[in-house]
Amino acid sequence: MYELAVVGGGVIGLAVAWRAASSGHRVTVFDPDQTRAASRVAGGMLAPVTEAWPGEEDVLALGEESLRRWPDFAARLAADGHDPALSTAGTVVAAFDRADADTLRTLAAYLHELGRDADYVAARQLRRSEPGLSGAVTGGLIVPGDLAVDTRLLLDSLRMAALAGGATLLSEEVLEAGESATVRTRAATRRFDAVVVSAGAWSGRLLPHLAQHIRPLKGEIMRLRARRTTLPPPTRTVRAMVEGEPVYLVPRAGGHDGDLVLGATQYEAGFDTAVTARGVRRLLDAAERVFPGIAEYEVVETAAGLRAGSADNLPLLGEVADGVYAATGHHRGGLLLAPVTADAVVAWLAGVPAPPGVAAAHPDRTKERV
Amino acid sequence: MYELAVVGGGVIGLAVAWRAASSGHRVTVFDPDQTRAASRVAGGMLAPVTEAWPGEEDVLALGEESLRRWPDFAARLAADGHDPALSTAGTVVAAFDRADADTLRTLAAYLHELGRDADYVAARQLRRSEPGLSGAVTGGLIVPGDLAVDTRLLLDSLRMAALAGGATLLSEEVLEAGESATVRTRAATRRFDAVVVSAGAWSGRLLPHLAQHIRPLKGEIMRLRARRTTLPPPTRTVRAMVEGEPVYLVPRAGGHDGDLVLGATQYEAGFDTAVTARGVRRLLDAAERVFPGIAEYEVVETAAGLRAGSADNLPLLGEVADGVYAATGHHRGGLLLAPVTADAVVAWLAGVPAPPGVAAAHPDRTKERV
Numbered sequence: 057m058y059e060l061a062v063v064g065g066g067v068i069g070l071a072v073a074w075r076a077a078s079s080g081h082r083v084t085v086f087d088p089d090q091t092r093a094a095s096r097v098a099g100g101m102l103a104p105v106t107e108a109w110p111g112e113e114d115v116l117a118l119g120e121e122s123l124r125r126w127p128d129f130a131a132r133l134a135a136d137g138h139d140p141a142l143s144t145a146g147t148v149v150a151a152f153d154r155a156d157a158d159t160l161r162t163l164a165a166y167l168h169e170l171g172r173d174a175d176y177v178a179a180r181q182l183r184r185s186e187p188g189l190s191g192a193v194t195g196g197l198i199v200p201g202d203l204a205v206d207t208r209l210l211l212d213s214l215r216m217a218a219l220a221g222g223a224t225l226l227s228e229e230v231l232e233a234g235e236s237a238t239v240r241t242r243a244a245t246r247r248f249d250a251v252v253v254s255a256g257a258w259s260g261r262l263l264p265h266l267a268q269h270i271r272p273l274k275g276e277i278m279r280l281r282a283r284r285t286t287l288p289p290p291t292r293t294v295r296a297m298v299e300g301e302p303v304y305l306v307p308r309a310g311g312h313d314g315d316l317v318l319g320a321t322q323y324e325a326g327f328d329t330a331v332t333a334r335g336v337r338r339l340l341d342a343a344e345r346v347f348p349g350i351a352e353y354e355v356v357e358t359a360a361g362l363r364a365g366s367a368d369n370l371p372l373l374g375e376v377a378d379g380v381y382a383a384t385g386h387h388r389g390g391l392l393l394a395p396v397t398a399d400a401v402v403a404w405l406a407g408v409p410a411p412p413g414v415a416a417a418h419p420d421r422t423k424e425r426v
Numbered sequence: 427m428y429e430l431a432v433v434g435g436g437v438i439g440l441a442v443a444w445r446a447a448s449s450g451h452r453v454t455v456f457d458p459d460q461t462r463a464a465s466r467v468a469g470g471m472l473a474p475v476t477e478a479w480p481g482e483e484d485v486l487a488l489g490e491e492s493l494r495r496w497p498d499f500a501a502r503l504a505a506d507g508h509d510p511a512l513s514t515a516g517t518v519v520a521a522f523d524r525a526d527a528d529t530l531r532t533l534a535a536y537l538h539e540l541g542r543d544a545d546y547v548a549a550r551q552l553r554r555s556e557p558g559l560s561g562a563v564t565g566g567l568i569v570p571g572d573l574a575v576d577t578r579l580l581l582d583s584l585r586m587a588a589l590a591g592g593a594t595l596l597s598e599e600v601l602e603a604g605e606s607a608t609v610r611t612r613a614a615t616r617r618f619d620a621v622v623v624s625a626g627a628w629s630g631r632l633l634p635h636l637a638q639h640i641r642p643l644k645g646e647i648m649r650l651r652a653r654r655t656t657l658p659p660p661t662r663t664v665r666a667m668v669e670g671e672p673v674y675l676v677p678r679a680g681g682h683d684g685d686l687v688l689g690a691t692q693y694e695a696g697f698d699t700a701v702t703a704r705g706v707r708r709l710l711d712a713a714e715r716v717f718p719g720i721a722e723y724e725v726v727e728t729a730a731g732l733r734a735g736s737a738d739n740l741p742l743l744g745e746v747a748d749g750v751y752a753a754t755g756h757h758r759g760g761l762l763l764a765p766v767t768a769d770a771v772v773a774w775l776a777g778v779p780a781p782p783g784v785a786a787a788h789p790d791r792t793k794e795r796v
Contacts, residue, residue, distance in 0.1 A: 278703075280703060281700075283700060330651075330653060330724035330725075331724060331725045332721065332722055332723065332724060332725065333648075333650060333710050333713070333714070333720050333721050333722070333723050333724075333725055334710075334714075334721035334722060336706060336710060336725055337707060337710040337711060337714065337721070340703050340704075340706060340707040340710075341707065343703070344703070344704075344707065350703050351702065351703050351704035351707070352702055352703070352704060353702065353703050354700035354701060354702060354703075355700075355701045355702065355703055355706055355728055358725055358728075
């Protein structure tokens with residue numbers, strides 16, 4: 057049994073806290089403001105395949121490893137907390153022009169080689185699946201294997217499950233998480249047996265030697281609600297590139313904060329989290345091009361969060377100092393990678409091998425590149 | 427001294443309540459939900475001149491009568507409540523093309539005929555006044571006489587002043603305001619000496635014979651905040667037509683809800699007050715065309731309200747049944763017309779002549795048109 061400190065209470069920190077507490081460790085989570093977690097404003101796609109790209113095999117492998125763990129993770133969570141409403145409807149990636157179509161066909165061929173299920177189909181067949189797609193859509197990729205999750209329901213459930221498992225959640229800012237698992241806050245300095253730094257974009261402040269490898273990537277999203285007079289939201293997650301920028305529409309069945317998440321912009325803007333006029337306009341422009349019926353939807357919320365970007369899109373997972381573990385840099389993949397990350401931490405503490413794919417994400421890889 | 431019931435606690439109802447209480451009447455204001463007042467989401471332009479159009483001389487005359495009363499109204503309010511932050515910076519109306527320029531020159535000529543100050547100037551001169559205007563602006567009208575007010579500060583101040591003057595504010599819905607000044611709520615039926623119906627778009631429910639002349643006109647606005655890295659907001663109110671729709675940017679000096687109000691869409695959508703994706707996109711598109719720097723502003727709020735439209739854009743002001751007075755149908759002019767409307771009610775109660783221009787707004791004029 058370890059005394060474990062978890063710095064950061066977003067989806068990674070809470071998943072780690074829950075799984076570690078379930079494994080018998082005494083867990084303390086530090087987070088001064090859980091509302092700023094990037095996972096709170098995430099779309100909730102668990103979509104390693106449609107995020108995949110040739111050359112990023114490590115990212116895809118880790119993502120698929122975590123995706124395989126998701127159904128079991130969700131089932132246990134439904135038992136310990138409440139059901140995080142996993143959607144199995146899959147994803148559609150829409151193409152507008154020949155360039156889009158070529159890109160998606162390349163992606164489909166690559167995925168077929170890897171033995172994954174993903175078909176490029178013509179517009180007519182695509183619209184049979186999603187009738188609300190724009191007439192300007194010329195075809196697209198149908199990916200049945202992708203999952204999606206209601207991010208806020210998930211965070212609530214993880215928090216409940218972690219507390220039920222005996223974890224302590226403190227609203228305190230960690231100023232320093234030093235070697236030998238020492239945690240300093242304004243109130244006190246405490247020794248733990250191990251510290252997991254899962255502070256997302258803020259992790260660089262606690263892991264100075266990794267600071268240059270973790271950068272905040274601002275993302276804006278909107279939540280919208282279908283209305284009596286509008287088309288219903290799409291059944292699947294819908295993605296597309298509009299003027300070179302990715303857009304996604306993730307339906308939220310029974311979501312209390314609207315029933316569609318529209319995302320996401322991406323800027324390098326330091327730790328700024330203001331929702332800008334430009335961001336909102338771009339999201340709405342792009343969404344109307346893909347799914348015109350959204351124009352009459354009600355705007356329920358606009359929000360921004362900070363993803364923790366790494367240079368190679370792989371997270372930073374592993375021991376970085378005596379008793380200090382990094383579990384950060386998840387970029388757009390925090391929701392997807394929560395199960396494999398939590399399982400990795402539990403394996404590290406138990407001294408057993410971590411899940412496949414985790415070793416490739418060890419922070420030591422950054423040393424070669426500096 | 428009258429027992430006066432005021433139905434509706436928006437800018438008209440509160441102005442009437444304050445002035446009537448100051449004149450010695452015992453005032454009771456009924457409003458089940460003051461947050462839905464159209465004045466809460468209004469831009470706050472007190473701009474009869476830039477709203478003027480040949481053929482609507484009655485509207486202009488009443489507006490100018492009220493505009494003359496505004497400085498005194500604001501000064502008294504600063505004494506009884508707090509300063510409503512009247513801005514005297516004026517208005518700029520921007521033109522993009524020859525059609526816009528022709529329209530504004532026609533308006534300028536009409537205003538000159540009436541002896542009003544309004545000059546059409548070329549782009550260079552316009553941008554000397556407002557450097558943030560788009561390079562696509564070809565010229566515009568400068569109107570020094572227009573005022574603007576911080577609408578929420580004004581509503582707060584009117585509420586304070588009305589209460590300080592002895593008025594009672596009840597959060598009750600009036601179900602019926604019958605002849606002989608009887609007011610029925612769920613709780614009780616009370617007799618008053620007079621009833622003023624100032625319930626905006628909802629007035630038709632209480633004045634069934636006028637219902638077809640008062641229709642809800644939905645308007646959406648946004649509040650934005652300049653940031654450290656952006657251009658400051660314009661000094662004056664900036665207006666323009668973009669793709670056939672009017673847009674305005676009203677600066678709010680020291681506003682706690684952002685420092686720019688961007689408005690306003692206009693739809694006939696019944697009593698629907700959802701902020702739609704289309705409305706937000708249109709406002710932002712239009713604003714960026716006029717004042718490109720707004721793209722980097724922070725989005726602070728989106729909101730919708732219901733204006734009370736009349737067929738001829740004149741409000742409905744006058745006794746409509748024994749002891750029952752209409753003070754509604756102010757459309758886009760509620761803020762502007764609050765002083766003259768309040769003064770008219772006080773005059774009616776005192777049995778003295780109402781201010782010039784009020785007689786033309788008597789509801790009897792609708793009879794000829796039915």
